[in-house]
Amino acid sequence: MFSITLIALIIMMISFIVMLLASILSKKTLVDREKSSPFECGFDPKSSSRLPFSLRFFLITIIFLIFDVEIALILPMIIIFKMSNLLIWMITSFIFIIILLIGLYHEWNQGMLNWSN
DSSP, X not given: OHHHHHHHXXXXXXXXXXXXXXXXXXXXXXXXXXXXXXOBTTBOTTSOSOOOOOHHHHHHHHHHHHHHHXXXXXXXXXXXXXXXXXXXXXXXXXXXXXXXXXXXXXXXXXXXXXXXX
């Protein structure tokens, strides 16, 4: 029991020394105005913060999140294919894909997928 405690103490001391060295070596003495200012996605941070933002960027982000969640929901369906009832699995998969296709058709019909008008 004593040796495990000693090994844990040595590991913690080595970790502390490495973190202390990294902290000391990473300090930069030169302060640059550009590097210390926040980066605002290509906008000049020194100007007014009330610039109009294109709603198209927001909508593309929402579409990406929807289809990203779709992939996270489809992957477990593929994994449990052999463990579940084939009829129930197919009905669930078809309903899920139909809902996604209806959503994609609605976005396409509303013109959300056209980047330039």
